[in-house]
Amino acid sequence: MPDISRRDMLKWLAAGLGVLGGGWFLRACGLRPERTPVPPRPTGTPVPPTALPTAAPTPPPGEPTPTPAPTATPTATPLPIPDLAVARGGEPAALVRRAVAALGGMERFVRPGDDVIVKPNICVAYHGYEYAATTNPWVVSELVRLCLEAGAGRVRVMDSPFGGSAEQAYAISGIREQVEAAGGTMEIMTSFKFVPADMSMALDLRSCDIYEDVLNADVVISVPIAKHHNLARLTLGMKNLMGVIRDRPAIHRNVGQRLADLTARIRPALTVVDAVRILTANGPTGGNLADVRQLDTIIASPDIVAADAFAGTLFGLRPDELEYVRAAAAMGLGRMDLEGLRIAEV
Amino acid sequence: MPTPRINRRVWPHLRRAVQYLALLLFLILFIWSRRGGWPAEVVNLPMRLDPLAMLAHLIASRTLLAGSALALITVGLTLLLGRAWCGWLCPLGTLLDLFSFRRLRGKRAAPADGWRRVKHVVLLIILSAALFTNLTLLALDPLTLLFRTLSASVWPAVDQLVTAVETALYRGVPLLRPAVSAFDQVVRPVVLPTEPAFYRFTALYAAVLLGIIALNVIASRFWCRYLCPLGALLGLLSKVGLVRRQVNSSCNACGACARVCPTGTIRADKAYASDPAECTMCLDCLAACPQQAIAFPARFKPAAREAYDPGRRQVLVGLGAAVAGVGLFRANVLARRDHPHLIRPPGARENDLLDKCIRCGECSRACPTSAIQPALSEAGLEGLWTPVLVPRIGYCDYSCHNCGQVCPVQAIPPLSLEEKRSQVIGWAYIDERRCIPWADFEPCIVCEEMCPVPDKAIVLEEVDVLSPDGQPVHVQRPRVVRERCIGCGICEYKCPVNGEAAIRVVVPGRDQA
Secondary structure (H helix, E strand, O other): OOOOOHHHHHHHHHHHHHHHHHHHHHHHOOOOOOOOOOOOOOOOOOOOOOOOOOOOOOOOOOOOOOOOOOOOOOOOOOOOOOOEEEEEOOOHHHHHHHHHHHOOOHHHOOOOOOEEEEEEOEOEOOOOHHHOOEOOHHHHHHHHHHHHHOOOOEEEEOOOOOEOOHHHHHHHOOHHHHHHHHOOEEOOOOHHHEEEEOOOOOOOOOOEEEEHHHHHOOEEEEEOEEEEEOOOEEEOHHHHHHHHEOOOHHHHOOHHHHHHHHHHHHOOOEEEEEEEEEEOOOOOOOOOHHHEEEEEEEEEEOOHHHHHHHHHHOOOOOHHHOHHHHHHHHOOOOOOOHHHOOEEEO | OOOOHHHHHHHHHHHHHHHHHHHHHHHHHHHHHHHOOOOHHHHOHHHHOOHHHHHHHHHHHOOOOHHHHHHHHHHHHHHHHOOHHHHHHOHHHHHHHHOOOHHHHOOOOOOOHHHHHHHHHHHHHHHHHHHOOOOHHHHHOHHHHHHHHHHHHHHHHHHHHHHHHHHHHHHHOHHHHHHHHHHHHHHHHHHOOOOOOOOOOHHHHHHHHHHHHHHHHOOOOHHHHHHOHHHHHHHHHHOOOOEOOEEOOOOOOOOHHHHHOOOOOOEHHHOOEOOOOOOOOOOHHHHHOOOOOEEOOEOOOOOOOOOOOOOHHHHHHHHHHHHHHHHHHHHOHHHOOOOOOOEOOOOOHHHOHHHHOOOOOHHHHHOOOOOEEEOOOOOOOOOOOOEEEOOOOOOOOOOOOHHHHHOOOOOOOOOOHHHHHOOOOOEEEEOOOOOHHHHHOOOOOHHHHHOOOOOOOEEEEEEEEEOOOOOEEEEEEEEEOOOOOOOOOHHHHHOOOOOOOOEEEEOOOOOOO
């Protein structure tokens, strides 16, 4: 080994610190400022869905919505786009396709080149998807496929489980296999990417470390599985966002308002509630097939509050019985008046 | 026929290559034992090649395990080639060669040969204690010692350092972000934990290893010469080993061989002959001899007895020390009444762990949440460095049964995942004086939420009570359903109450049928 004199060592140490300090300085110059929170994408020129919720008969679903030719006059009044789409009966992937198509297609949410994060619920590594503790793998992979078809630059899928390792949970839930087959990437959420987020819009949760990539992504899609939870009553789209923060116990106090605060910060562009199989008791971990009910239902909406409010009815709960739905609606994050919503049953 | 000079010079290089390969293999198996994916029989191979651990386990447990027959490979190797294990394969030996401190040591004379006895006494204590079903001193086996140090101090420290560097680069140098992120995604799942792994007494294990390395300053391979019980066992076998070092008549007593011998067994006063029990077959002398006076022929006659070889006196000392030690350990109250927090890995409690555990630390390493820790005080001195589950550090993962699979001696029984999921390892108790809904009248259901048992071993009692200021409040109070609780400890691990959790797992309260 060559001898290094003390002087040389100090020189190298100074050079190393200089590089680090320089990097710090450049960062301070704001090479890439954190995106300020913005409301969900405006629904600018929505693509009219092929099938409108006119009558009971189910329209021919399953295939991707062909993008209709733009109308001659762009100022023509747009056809009413539903606030929320519910697809019932069929294979999980087809349900997702129908529901998203009814909302105007994924092109409404994802622009070419976008960096998309799909956030399913992969909370434990204990059981396969049949136990309804984790989101249905085909629901997740179909969303990945739709995003890629819409031209997304990359689609990453991630969650940080509380029981078992992420690697194992990704495998056991079956989500890794399906997502990778669809062309998406599973990311293991790593500790150094949680950063303090600007929580100035929050009413109660004034500080929160959030996964930086979620803050910086162009599009975040929340894909919860609808299931029982004793504190929040149900875990749905808003509760699903807890997976991207560092200090989850902090949410357990004043859970309704704090979940609304978190939602106000992340603002997913789209929420797709997996109610293919729902867990009606002993959530969120599950493990007993007797607690699982198969509904073959997918709820999709750009309005996370409306999606959660509607999903609650599957369990016989009124929207106002979910504290976080009330809190979020009060903050103007979405609507909980299901009677006033345009709901497409497809 | 004299061997050509060039050939002799190659031997030490070849040996070093083999040493590094063996060390690398040891490290790879170490890394994979946490990661999973490789069969347990592959991962725990080094321990099963260790004849000292396997022999002591055989004596103490009075059970013959087919898997431990692998140690016969090492025995055979030793009967053929002497202590080649020590010179060519032992990962600790290689580490000691890497940090030999030749310059620091200078020309200092090594301690007298009589000290070589110490390792024989250690060996005799281990084997005598094993007769009394005690395996405490296997903690001094070189493989278990190195493995435990890597697992409980080196690896968590490396993880902390890597994470700190990653964080600094990721935050500090925006240009490097994609690179750091990609590095983390590739390296972490293979080598490092996703959640930081914590161990108790990390510095202690490091200090023991550093101490052993530092002893090189007194004499090269000090550990192997004077202390190592595995070296002592292999040395005794080497006395009847086939291939041995021999000095022929062309020796001109230049002393080159004695100067390079790492274990100092080549002695001028014995015409540069050596003791095969101390020779690690490193072949440095073969390369160093200018006279080509050294050869390694096969011989059947046992080697001569040395003054430091164990005799009646050492056997009696070993036996006496073992009897006294075992007596004192067994008189400790912990041998009769369990320490309340001595939670053993699934199935181990019912399985006479102390008679079987070789202290290798494979279970602790394989535990994905680092819940299994080497015991320091919970099990008394007798149970030093046996596995104990510490729920505040990690929980027993409901989807994992690695510890029983990877245990080389079935001290932790190889339960199937289904069996493990219903194996009771402890009982959870709520501390109602500190539990948030009980004591503070505020909502918290974390323990219930986390409970992995399908029907929930923690249920919530809905009650309307008056808070201390007289306000009526509705609270959900957690309660443990005794017959459902398996003691996995995730409730204690996740309990948001600072410091000691408000729900704690202790040893099962009553003996189970």
